[in-house]
Amino acid sequence: MTDLTAALKEELVGHDHEHVTSTGISNEKLAMWVFLGSECLLFGGLISTFILYKTRAADGQTPHQLYDILFTSISSFVLLMSSLTMVLAVSAVQRADLRAMRGWLLTTALLGVVFISGQVYEFTEFLGEGYGFTHSPAWSAFYTLTGFHGVHVTLGIVMLLSTAALSLRGHVGSHNPESVEIVGLYWHFVDVVWVVIFTVVYLIK
Amino acid sequence: MTAIDGPLALGAGDEVKTRPGGVFARPSSSTTGWRSWVTTVDHKKIGIMYGAAALFFFLIGGIEALLIRLQLATPNGKLLSADLYNQVYTMHGTTMIFLVVMPIGAAFMNYLMPLQIGARDVAFPRMNALSFWVFLFGGVVLNSSWLLGGGADGGWFNYAPNNGVIFSPSHGIDFWNMGLLLTGISSLVGAVNLITTVLNMRAPGMTLMKMPVFTWMSLVTQFLLLFAIPVLTAAQFLLMFDRLFGAQFFNVEQGADPLLWEHLFWIFGHPEVYIMILPAFGVISEIIPVFARKPIFGYPFMVFSGIAIGFMGWGVWAHHMFASGVGPISVAAFSVSTMFIAVPTGVKILNWLATMWGGKLTFSAPMMYSIGLVTMFTIGGLSGVTHAVAPADTQQTDTYYIVAHFHYVLFGGALFGFVGGWYFWWPKVFGYALGERTGKINFWILLIGFNLTFGPMHILGLQGMPRRTYTYRDGYGFNLWNFVSTVGAFTIAVSFLIFFWNIYASYRKAKKAAGGKGKKLTMPADPWDARSLEWMIPSPTPVHNFDVTPTVQSLDEFWHRKYGEDEAGRLVRIAATEDVVQKGDATDVHLPSPSYYPIVLAFGLPWITWGLIYNLWFCAFGAVFVLAGIYGWIMEPSTDPSDGHSHEDDHDDDPSGDEASAADDADEPSGDAAPTEEAALVD
Numbered sequence: 001m002t003d004l005t006a007a008l009k010e011e012l013v014g015h016d017h018e019h020v021t022s023t024g025i026s027n028e029k030l031a032m033w034v035f036l037g038s039e040c041l042l043f044g045g046l047i048s049t050f051i052l053y054k055t056r057a058a059d060g061q062t063p064h065q066l067y068d069i070l071f072t073s074i075s076s077f078v079l080l081m082s083s084l085t086m087v088l089a090v091s092a093v094q095r096a097d098l099r100a101m102r103g104w105l106l107t108t109a110l111l112g113v114v115f116i117s118g119q120v121y122e123f124t125e126f127l128g129e130g131y132g133f134t135h136s137p138a139w140s141a142f143y144t145l146t147g148f149h150g151v152h153v154t155l156g157i158v159m160l161l162s163t164a165a166l167s168l169r170g171h172v173g174s175h176n177p178e179s180v181e182i183v184g185l186y187w188h189f190v191d192v193v194w195v196v197i198f199t200v201v202y203l204i205k
Numbered sequence: 206m207t208a209i210d211g212p213l214a215l216g217a218g219d220e221v222k223t224r225p226g227g228v229f230a231r232p233s234s235s236t237t238g239w240r241s242w243v244t245t246v247d248h249k250k251i252g253i254m255y256g257a258a259a260l261f262f263f264l265i266g267g268i269e270a271l272l273i274r275l276q277l278a279t280p281n282g283k284l285l286s287a288d289l290y291n292q293v294y295t296m297h298g299t300t301m302i303f304l305v306v307m308p309i310g311a312a313f314m315n316y317l318m319p320l321q322i323g324a325r326d327v328a329f330p331r332m333n334a335l336s337f338w339v340f341l342f343g344g345v346v347l348n349s350s351w352l353l354g355g356g357a358d359g360g361w362f363n364y365a366p367n368n369g370v371i372f373s374p375s376h377g378i379d380f381w382n383m384g385l386l387l388t389g390i391s392s393l394v395g396a397v398n399l400i401t402t403v404l405n406m407r408a409p410g411m412t413l414m415k416m417p418v419f420t421w422m423s424l425v426t427q428f429l430l431l432f433a434i435p436v437l438t439a440a441q442f443l444l445m446f447d448r449l450f451g452a453q454f455f456n457v458e459q460g461a462d463p464l465l466w467e468h469l470f471w472i473f474g475h476p477e478v479y480i481m482i483l484p485a486f487g488v489i490s491e492i493i494p495v496f497a498r499k500p501i502f503g504y505p506f507m508v509f510s511g512i513a514i515g516f517m518g519w520g521v522w523a524h525h526m527f528a529s530g531v532g533p534i535s536v537a538a539f540s541v542s543t544m545f546i547a548v549p550t551g552v553k554i555l556n557w558l559a560t561m562w563g564g565k566l567t568f569s570a571p572m573m574y575s576i577g578l579v580t581m582f583t584i585g586g587l588s589g590v591t592h593a594v595a596p597a598d599t600q601q602t603d604t605y606y607i608v609a610h611f612h613y614v615l616f617g618g619a620l621f622g623f624v625g626g627w628y629f630w631w632p633k634v635f636g637y638a639l640g641e642r643t644g645k646i647n648f649w650i651l652l653i654g655f656n657l658t659f660g661p662m663h664i665l666g667l668q669g670m671p672r673r674t675y676t677y678r679d680g681y682g683f684n685l686w687n688f689v690s691t692v693g694a695f696t697i698a699v700s701f702l703i704f705f706w707n708i709y710a711s712y713r714k715a716k717k718a719a720g721g722k723g724k725k726l727t728m729p730a731d732p733w734d735a736r737s738l739e740w741m742i743p744s745p746t747p748v749h750n751f752d753v754t755p756t757v758q759s760l761d762e763f764w765h766r767k768y769g770e771d772e773a774g775r776l777v778r779i780a781a782t783e784d785v786v787q788k789g790d791a792t793d794v795h796l797p798s799p800s801y802y803p804i805v806l807a808f809g810l811p812w813i814t815w816g817l818i819y820n821l822w823f824c825a826f827g828a829v830f831v832l833a834g835i836y837g838w839i840m841e842p843s844t845d846p847s848d849g850h851s852h853e854d855d856h857d858d859d860p861s862g863d864e865a866s867a868a869d870d871a872d873e874p875s876g877d878a879a880p881t882e883e884a885a886l887v888d
Contacts, residue, residue: 021406022407022411025405027401030400034397037431037432039434041433042431044435044436049465053461056461058459058460104562106419133446134451137451137456137460140447141454148442
């Protein structure tokens with residue numbers, strides 16, 4: 001019994017070679033940065049696809065004609081604010097204030113949920129007007145790009161909740177503040193990508 | 206707080222404490238037999254499995270190649286129908302690229318790179334195992350198409366709109382798509398892992414510019430994979446949505462642009478050719494200095510030309526599309542950039558030649574394959590420069606001239622280097638050497654067979670024989686050279702039979718010399734009088750790699766520990782090899798424990814892909830394995846504290862884990878896991 005909990009702590013605290021890495025950055029953090037580099041190209045491919053296809057619809061009905069810019073601006077603002085609460089969560093764990101950390105993690109997750117709900121609402125609206133995934137290249141590209149981003153946010157929410165949950169059992173805490181920071185890296189990345197997507201998809205005519 | 210009960214219950218339920226995940230007992234590091242392979246997280250075993258799996262797929266891809274050559278041996282061939290021929294050449298190309306050349310590169314990188322930087326393993330050993338299993342299952346998915354209605358039939362690049370359901374109604378392209386999505390996940394996980402390893406786990410003193418050239422080329426290759434694979438993945442998702450869920454990405458009637466696929470594919474596809482060739486460049490950059498008894502000529506140029514290839518490889522993709530109407534400005538720009546990329550490659554060839562120049566050359570089998578690479582790749586490089594000239598290329602496009610070119614660079618380049626690498630590192634990996642004499646016979650037959658097969662294709666191509674066409678008529682002047690090419694293909698097959706026979710015969714001979722069954726095969730640590738760190742440890746490599754992590758002072762560290770210079774600048778031995786090499790007898794090294802979860806997770810993925818094609822219930826079945834794998838993985842420490850070693854376990858017994866006890870535990874690892882490792886690092 002105790003072996004496992006003890007070992008789990010060790011796992012989450014860091015590996016035995018953590019303090020001797022050549023760059024001084026832990027393996028986990030470096031790996032997250034490297035992975036996010038790869039993600040840029042995934043979104044790059046999908047964003048390019050959208051830019052190429054945004055006006056391609058046989059009946060001339062492109063996504064642009066249906067956007068509710070005010071609505072999406074508000075949900076974008078909510079997502080951007082979640083980066084602020086994420087920073088506060090990291091700051092809290094670095095101060096060893098785990099209660100505050102959990103609070104901010106849950107707030108961040110909640111803001112993420114609000115954003116996703118907004119996306120679901122938006123998709124449902126468009127579908128209701130008859131513009132589904134299979135309507136035309138423009139709509140396929142719209143749903144694919146924003147949908148991929150939505151899946152990324154959802155995974156981020158799962159990570160935030162798991163981190164908060166693990167902290168209850170002592171697996172995440174002041175002894176390994178970096179694990180929260182790494183989740184934060186992912187979260188900020190997803191936010192930054194949304195800034196690009198919001199600009200490219202919604203704002204640029 | 207109730208909101209977080211769900212993940213908490215999954216993450217740390219009571220029953221999982223005794224058995225992580227509640228399903229398996231943890232395999233211990235003393236596991237033997239097939240279980241030790243299935244559960245291994247050892248980079249060496251994973252490297253060997255990559256190599257073995259790649260050789261298996263090589264047999265499949267080789268048989269497909271022989272079928273193609275038999276069909277084309279004479280005019281109006283009847284062996285394959287047009288439809289079957291389309292499937293066979295598509296699967297031949299896909300198999301050789303994704304399931305042979307890339308994984309052989311991965312095999313070398315997995316096995317050697319940690320040794321060359323003086324590490325005990327990669328940064329994330331279980332992720333390494335995951336990479337391998339996902340690759341293997343990706344290969345299974347791709348080839349399962351043969352049993353489930355036929356393979357993909359659109360060429361390895363599967364251009365739109367030919368890849369749509371209208372033009373390719375069988376599920377072949379779906380299998381192709383799904384299989385390559387899986388190998389893509391494998392490559393991505395591997396890239397994150399190996400990049401972190403090279404950057405973070407170098408032995409003390411090993412600065413970037415003291416890393417062996419092979420390690421450098423591995424790093425560049427992994428960065429290329431990191432950035433190229435997601436572009437292919439994006440394109441494949443579009444294709445999947447089109448074929449399976451009715452999206453409109455490549456439906457021209459609805460205003461879609463098929464060139465989108467071509468661009469995305471080649472933005473991946475051109476870096477891909479460097480992903481295949483750079484590891485082989487790295488391999489021969491290790492072999493040539495050893496058998497020339499000179500350090501590599503112009504090491505910084507070697508490194509920076511590799512990096513330059515890595516960067517410039519992103520700016521040449523449209524040279525695959527000169528005939529597709531991308532416009533005169535694009536054609537001119539990509540034409541020029543393609544000519545430029547020949548420069549760093551030329552630098553490398555010059556440096557290999559200069560390394561040999563004035564050296565004390567030994568023409569051993571590995572050296573002969575390396576020279577084979579330099580010469581054959583140069584021929585392929587020259588025909589490559591002719592493609593850079595756009596007007597000429599529009600004549601060559603889709604002819605056998607192109608087929609000749611890329612086989613000279615990928616077979617004459619990558620595969621020659623890899624076979625040379627096998628002859629070179631075989632003693633280090635398996636504890637016995639491959640027969641030298643047989644190796645040289647193997648080389649000459651391969652060289653002759655290779656040139657007989659692909660040399661005539663230059664002529665056929667310039668005469669106008671089209672690729673991807675299942676037959677040709679009599680009277681076009683194609684008969685003779687096609688026949689020669691088929692003879693050559695079977696000569697290549699013979700040379701590989703000799704290679705496999707050499708493995709078997711050398712093994713038997715070594716077993717006999719070692720005293721028969723049950724005896725462990727061993728070799729001297731340094732049979733070639735070599736230069737880099739992997740030769741400083743016993744052959745075969747002990748499970749813990751290094752007894753003591755070496756402190757590195759120079760490039761070619763091992764060589765400089767053996768040799769110095771006298772006042773006149775002459776080479777003198779300063780230490781006997783036996784005094785420099787490690788004994789491999791350390792017993793207290795802390796190693797990552799084996800795990801079932803990588804293969805459990807990977808096993809779920811092919812079911813998800815089959816499910817997307819046939820029935821979503823398969824997806825649910827696969828998802829159970831994926832989730833079980835992920836949660837089991839998270840709950841399982843990378844190193845099992847109860848698993849052997851001199852590991853003191855003095856954690857407190859309180860599993861409730863409130864904040865106070867978590868804070869108490871804060872400094873535990875440094876007082877716990879670290880001492881053995883720390884002691885080992887003080888050299």
